[in-house]
Amino acid sequence: MHPLAERIIQKDVRALARAISYVEDQHPDRLALLKDVHAYQKQSYIIGITGRPGAGKSSLVSELVAFLRRQNLTVGIVAVDPTSPFTGGAILGDRVRMSPHYTDPGVYIRSMGTRGSLGGLARATKEAVRLIAAFGKDVIIIETVGVGQSELDIMHAADSVALVLNPGAGDVVQAFKAGIMEIADLYVINKADLPGAEKMKAEIEHMLDLVKHDAPWRPPIVKTVSTKKEGIAELWQTLADHRRYLVRSGEGQRRQNLRAVAEMLDVLKHQWQVFIKAKQQAPEFLRAKEEIAAGQKDPYTAAEELFSAWLKLKEPDHTTPDG
Numbered sequence: 001m002h003p004l005a006e007r008i009i010q011k012d013v014r015a016l017a018r019a020i021s022y023v024e025d026q027h028p029d030r031l032a033l034l035k036d037v038h039a040y041q042k043q044s045y046i047i048g049i050t051g052r053p054g055a056g057k058s059s060l061v062s063e064l065v066a067f068l069r070r071q072n073l074t075v076g077i078v079a080v081d082p083t084s085p086f087t088g089g090a091i092l093g094d095r096v097r098m099s100p101h102y103t104d105p106g107v108y109i110r111s112m113g114t115r116g117s118l119g120g121l122a123r124a125t126k127e128a129v130r131l132i133a134a135f136g137k138d139v140i141i142i143e144t145v146g147v148g149q150s151e152l153d154i155m156h157a158a159d160s161v162a163l164v165l166n167p168g169a170g171d172v173v174q175a176f177k178a179g180i181m182e183i184a185d186l187y188v189i190n191k192a193d194l195p196g197a198e199k200m201k202a203e204i205e206h207m208l209d210l211v212k213h214d215a216p217w218r219p220p221i222v223k224t225v226s227t228k229k230e231g232i233a234e235l236w237q238t239l240a241d242h243r244r245y246l247v248r249s250g251e252g253q254r255r256q257n258l259r260a261v262a263e264m265l266d267v268l269k270h271q272w273q274v275f276i277k278a279k280q281q282a283p284e285f286l287r288a289k290e291e292i293a294a295g296q297k298d299p300y301t302a303a304e305e306l307f308s309a310w311l312k313l314k315e316p317d318h319t320t321p322d323g
């Protein structure tokens with residue numbers, strides 16, 4: 001077993017931090033690590049919290065974590081902010097809002113910034129969640145900013161997805177348009193102290209009547225005021241209800257299976273990219289480059305020929321001698 005994997009399973013926080021850097025930086029040991037910890041993953045409950053910047057996600061997460069800690073549950077937090085290239089910006093604000101938890105050994109907090117592409121960020125985030133699950137946290141919360149494709153992708157890593165909205169015009173329709181409403185298992189109207197919370201609730205119910213009228217799980221709507229710690233217990237209750245629904249209906253298992261297959265695809269795509277990158281110094285690649293430059297070959301034919309040549313590098317085991 002990889003020494004880092006062993007240390008993660010023994011709850012060594014520094015090993016966990018180093019391992020997450022490995023998945024971020026695509027260290028050569030990354031796959032070996034993920035393989036080694038795979039069987040040790042605890043049945044962590046993974047919650048995705050998404051919504052536009054300033055919706056109050058970090059404040060909400062901070063209060064939810066305080067609530068969970070009072071029940072002796074351990075928590076991992078992965079804060080994803082692709083808009084912040086360094087550790088400044090929103091992540092700095094998050095640090096302030098999460099500050100009560102930084103010294104609590106029952107809580108592990110990790111910020112994922114932009115190291116590499118957005119697609120890489122989604123992959124690294126999912127892998128970070130796997131590592132934290134192997135470490136053994138009871139609950140893992142993924143906080144993502146925005147409603148882009150990458151965030152949708154990251155949210156597929158969660159068992160339950162909560163979309164945080166604020167009272168005020170536009171939010172509901174916008175979220176529906178972005179497709180994020182579709183994947184939300186519950187809605188949180190945070191800043192319910194501001195005017196318009198009830199109106200917004202009615203708007204969401206109306207939208208749900210249109211799009212989810214016969215769904216087996218109708219996403220509940222929870223009102224919170226995270227700055228006053230209001231609605232936090234109800235939020236947890238609703239999440240727990242959803243988790244029970246996932247188990248009861250088999251939907252949880254279905255999501256887990258889909259997730260595993262998606263991860264396999266992610267790794268395959270990634271390996272293929274790494275392979276192509278490495279092959280750019282190979283003689284056949286350099287030859288193709290020259291042929292294209294000399295006008296002897298079109299790029300499509302060249303790509304096709306390289307692809308078939310590379311696929312033949314390793315014959316599948318089932319080929320027969322005369323086949």
Ligand SMILES: Nc1nc2c(ncn2[C@@H]2O[C@H](COP(=O)(O)OP(=O)(O)O)[C@@H](O)[C@H]2O)c(=O)[nH]1
Binds near residue numbers: 052090097192224228
């Ligand atoms: N009035 C009000 N303000 C809130 C509430 N929750 C958060 N805020 C404020 O909204 C701002 C953004 O909060 P933050 O948690 O950083 O949002 P995030 O970007 O979604 O993580 C901060 O100034 C919070 O104090 C709330 O329930 N009511």
Ligand SMILES: [Mg+2]
Binds near residue numbers: 057058090094143
């Ligand atoms: Mg935040």
